[in-house]
Amino acid sequence: xxxxxxxxxxxxxxxxxxxxxxxxxxxxxxxxxxxxxxxxxxxxxxxxxxxxxxxxxxxxxxxxxxxxxxxxxxxxxxxxxxxxxxxxxxxxxxxxxxxxxxxxxxxxxxxxxxxxxxxxxxxxxxxxxxxxxxxxxxxxxxxxxxxxxxxxxxxxxxx
Amino acid sequence: xxxxxxxxxxxxxxxxxxxxxxxxxxxxxxxxxxxxxxxxxxxxxxxxxxxxxxxxxxxxxxxxxxxxxxxxxxxxxxxxxxxxxxxxxxxxxxxxxxxxxxxxxxxxxxxxxxxxxxxxxxxxxxxxxxxxxxxxxxxxxxxxxxxxxxxxxxxxxxxxxxxxxxxxxxxxxxxxxxxxxxxxxxxxxxxxxxxxxxxxxxxxxxxxxxxxxxxxxxxxxxxxxxxxxxxxxxxxxxxxxxxxxxxxxxxxxxxxxxxxxxxxxxxxxxxxxxxxxxxxxxxxxxxxxxxxxxxxxxxxxxxxxxxxxxxxxxxxxxxxxxxxxxxxxxxxxxxxxxxxxxxxxxxxxxxxxxxxxxxxxxxxxxxxxxxxxxxxxxxxxxxxxxxxxxxxxxxxxxxxxxxxxxxxxxxxxxxxxxxxxxxxxxxxxxxxxxxxxxxxxxxxxxxxxxxxxxxxxxxxxxxxxxxxxxxxxxxxxxxxxxxxxxxxxxxxxxxxxxxxxxxxxxxxxxxxxxxxxxxxxxxxxxxxxxxxxxxxxxxxxxxxxxxxxxxxxxxxxxxxxxxxxxxxxxxxxxxxxxxxxxxxxxxxxxxxxxxxxxxxxxxxxxxxxxxxxxxxxxxxx
Numbered sequence: 001x002x003x004x005x006x007x008x009x010x011x012x013x014x015x016x017x018x019x020x021x022x023x024x025x026x027x028x029x030x031x032x033x034x035x036x037x038x039x040x041x042x043x044x045x046x047x048x049x050x051x052x053x054x055x056x057x058x059x060x061x062x063x064x065x066x067x068x069x070x071x072x073x074x075x076x077x078x079x080x081x082x083x084x085x086x087x088x089x090x091x092x093x094x095x096x097x098x099x100x101x102x103x104x105x106x107x108x109x110x111x112x113x114x115x116x117x118x119x120x121x122x123x124x125x126x127x128x129x130x131x132x133x134x135x136x137x138x139x140x141x142x143x144x145x146x147x148x149x150x151x152x153x154x155x156x157x158x159x
Numbered sequence: 160x161x162x163x164x165x166x167x168x169x170x171x172x173x174x175x176x177x178x179x180x181x182x183x184x185x186x187x188x189x190x191x192x193x194x195x196x197x198x199x200x201x202x203x204x205x206x207x208x209x210x211x212x213x214x215x216x217x218x219x220x221x222x223x224x225x226x227x228x229x230x231x232x233x234x235x236x237x238x239x240x241x242x243x244x245x246x247x248x249x250x251x252x253x254x255x256x257x258x259x260x261x262x263x264x265x266x267x268x269x270x271x272x273x274x275x276x277x278x279x280x281x282x283x284x285x286x287x288x289x290x291x292x293x294x295x296x297x298x299x300x301x302x303x304x305x306x307x308x309x310x311x312x313x314x315x316x317x318x319x320x321x322x323x324x325x326x327x328x329x330x331x332x333x334x335x336x337x338x339x340x341x342x343x344x345x346x347x348x349x350x351x352x353x354x355x356x357x358x359x360x361x362x363x364x365x366x367x368x369x370x371x372x373x374x375x376x377x378x379x380x381x382x383x384x385x386x387x388x389x390x391x392x393x394x395x396x397x398x399x400x401x402x403x404x405x406x407x408x409x410x411x412x413x414x415x416x417x418x419x420x421x422x423x424x425x426x427x428x429x430x431x432x433x434x435x436x437x438x439x440x441x442x443x444x445x446x447x448x449x450x451x452x453x454x455x456x457x458x459x460x461x462x463x464x465x466x467x468x469x470x471x472x473x474x475x476x477x478x479x480x481x482x483x484x485x486x487x488x489x490x491x492x493x494x495x496x497x498x499x500x501x502x503x504x505x506x507x508x509x510x511x512x513x514x515x516x517x518x519x520x521x522x523x524x525x526x527x528x529x530x531x532x533x534x535x536x537x538x539x540x541x542x543x544x545x546x547x548x549x550x551x552x553x554x555x556x557x558x559x560x561x562x563x564x565x566x567x568x569x570x571x572x573x574x575x576x577x578x579x580x581x582x583x584x585x586x587x588x589x590x591x592x593x594x595x596x597x598x599x600x601x602x603x604x605x606x607x608x609x610x611x612x613x614x615x616x617x618x619x620x621x622x623x624x625x626x627x628x629x630x631x632x633x634x635x636x637x638x639x640x641x642x643x644x645x646x647x648x649x650x651x652x653x654x655x656x657x658x659x660x661x662x663x664x665x666x667x668x669x670x671x672x673x674x675x676x677x678x679x680x681x682x683x684x685x686x687x688x689x690x691x692x693x694x695x696x697x698x699x700x701x702x703x704x705x706x707x708x709x710x711x712x713x714x715x716x717x718x719x720x721x722x723x724x725x726x727x728x729x730x731x732x733x734x735x736x737x738x739x740x741x742x743x744x745x746x747x748x749x750x751x752x753x754x755x756x757x758x759x760x761x762x763x764x765x766x767x768x769x770x771x772x773x774x775x776x777x778x779x780x
Contacts, residue, residue, distance in 0.1 A: 029358040032317030037359045049264040112267060119308035119323075120363035125267050127309065127319075127361040135306075136360060137314060 014069020087156020215293030247282025414462030523581025672718025
């Protein structure tokens with residue numbers, strides 16, 4: 001199987017879709033719906049300096065978003081079909097995977113996150129997200145899912 | 160319902176702890192009855208101060224009867240309360256952790272934290288803990304979630320409070336309060352921590368040795384800061400306590416200093432004089448800046464001045480009476496009818512309606528602050544210069560208008576003598592800055608207007624019969640703000656009119672080492688009586704010093720200082736009859752007055768008084 005990937009388009013719309021996802025998540029934080037912050041969670045893996053963690057995490061999150069866009073367009077190319085609702089469905093899968101698989105195992109991956117079984121230690125103090133990141137607020141699953149669906153829809157529609 | 164007085168401690172029984180962004184009031188009974196997070200003017204987490212039933216508190220105290228002693232650890236804002244019971248001695252240490260900036264880079268910190276250390280130092284003591292947060296000024300009883308080793312979590316609107324404790328706590332049935340009761344034996348030590356995070360995953364607080372290190376680091380931070388205080392005279396303890404209190408009430412992210420960390424502590428019990436002081440008043444600007452610079456806190460002075468001009472730029476050339484810590488002037492006043500108020504003294508107000516008033520004196524105070532800044536720093540940014548010029552033009556346009564005056568009376572607008580004099584000061588200071596080369600203004604116009612204002616003040620603001628400047632044009636009432644005229648350089652303290660003004664004011668307003676701001680019974684638009692004003696008492700002493708009457712200055716200063724509570728803190732007002740504190744607490748303005756009075760007295764003794772009023776140096780080319 002050979003793919004004729006339009007890498008430029010994937011990167012462009014991947015960046016845009018990641019921006020929209022970040023905007024939606026940040027809106028949710030600002031409105032008090034959730035404390036889920038991908039930039040902070042990613043950045044705090046590297047540094048315990050809050051300001052730097054946010055800046056680094058933001059840059060890395062944008063980078064991850066673009067990489068994920070390449071995965072999305074690989075799927076579109078394999079089906080030789082790119083449409084908004086297909087992107088949306090991929091977004092549902094993406095969001096659920098993060099919420100149900102990645103979040104519960106994050107304490108094992110994140111060097112500064114407290115174990116869910118033990119109290120915090122001097123090196124591990126960050127609150128773990130728990131199943132579907134519900135620890136960060138009960139609206140977190142819906143917000144995260146909506147943001148990822150929006151991400152998929154944008155890629156599906158514009159790629 | 161029990162008698163209201165029994166449920167409320169006297170205001171002077173409180174201590175303040177803080178982290179330079181928020182503050183808490185801790186009673187002698189070990190109860191945190193006031194706390195607002197994440198910043199001074201945020202809605203409360205604990206507000207038992209304003210409603211003992213609904214407000215919420217965080218209390219740690221012995222079960223049995225006790226006597227109490229307390230202190231701040233020397234040169235810190237770390238509070239130590241010692242309870243003595245028949246069976247033993249319990250020591251409670253309260254701190255809102257702070258550290259040098261580098262510490263925040265090395266490890267994750269909760270956004271805000273209160274760390275409470277309880278230790279039994281003698282015998283054994285049965286003690287109990289109650290932690291009962293009621294958010295949004297007592298309106299929200301937040302849901303509580305027990306997450307085992309991670310602590311108890313209160314989630315509300317994207318914010319989270321976490322309680323972690325080395326003592327076992329249990330949840331009240333059906334409510335979000337936590338309780339604990341245990342007997343501690345000599346040598347036992349336990350930490351409890353309450354933290355706040357918002358918008359992000361929380362940072363879980365550490366207890367045990369790590370908490371001990373955090374406490375030690377906070378002590379080091381405060382001692383290091385206090386150690387930089389340049390004053391070394393006989394009143395050092397009072398001055399350092401005042402400086403530490405000012406630092407505690409500084410909102411570090413912007414440099415703003417709030418007038419007080421509380422709202423609606425009444426100026427008269429049962430009266431209506433309840434105001435929200437968790438904002439920054441321009442009238443305090445020059446006095447505060449001088450206190451900071453004279454004590455050697457240049458960085459704080461620069462930050463405060465930067466905030467002043469940032470805030471006022473948003474409304475210039477109009478000035479608001481007060482701004483919030485980020486410089487917003489729109490702080491609408493509303494009442495909270497669900498709270499009964501301190502000692503059943505409603506209303507509880509949040510926001511402050513004075514923001515819409517006109518106070519012409521603020522122009523003089525802000526421009527005097529700029530003058531003070533230039534005198535110290537010998538520089539002025541170009542946009543600062545443009546802003547100051549626009550304020551000067553505004554003064555020329557508006558000085559003839561009546562205003563509410565420095566005390567924010569709610570009895571309408573009048574031609575206040577102090578306001579007019581400060582307009583004159585504003586223009587004269589701008590001319591001086593122009594002549595020194597720091598900015599460009601229309602000096603002919605400013606000089607003409609200043610002379611016209613001065614003539615009006617001398618003709619209408621001075622009552623020949625009373626031999627005194629008076630509160631309003633063609634009036635016959637004294638007003639303590641007029642004692643500030645020498646401070647701002649409007650006149651010399653030794654000028655005949657000022658000397659006689661001082662005599663008259665002291666006669667009419669002084670009582671037992673304190674000074675009222677205006678004669679009791681003056682119509683200020685409010686019905687109740689108020690106490691003596693803390694800062695005015697210090698102005699009185701400063702005048703004695705400026706007149707060279709040093710023994711009287713010291714004698715009166717000692718008498719005023721004796722009204723401080725056991726920790727050296729002052730509220731806004733004091734009841735001269737009982738010594739009880741009235742109004743919001745602790746009051747930054749009062750502590751600024753204390754510092755300036757002590758420094759003026761010292762300089763008068765040293766014969767260096769003139770250095771306080773030195774003109775600005777000419778700009779260096």
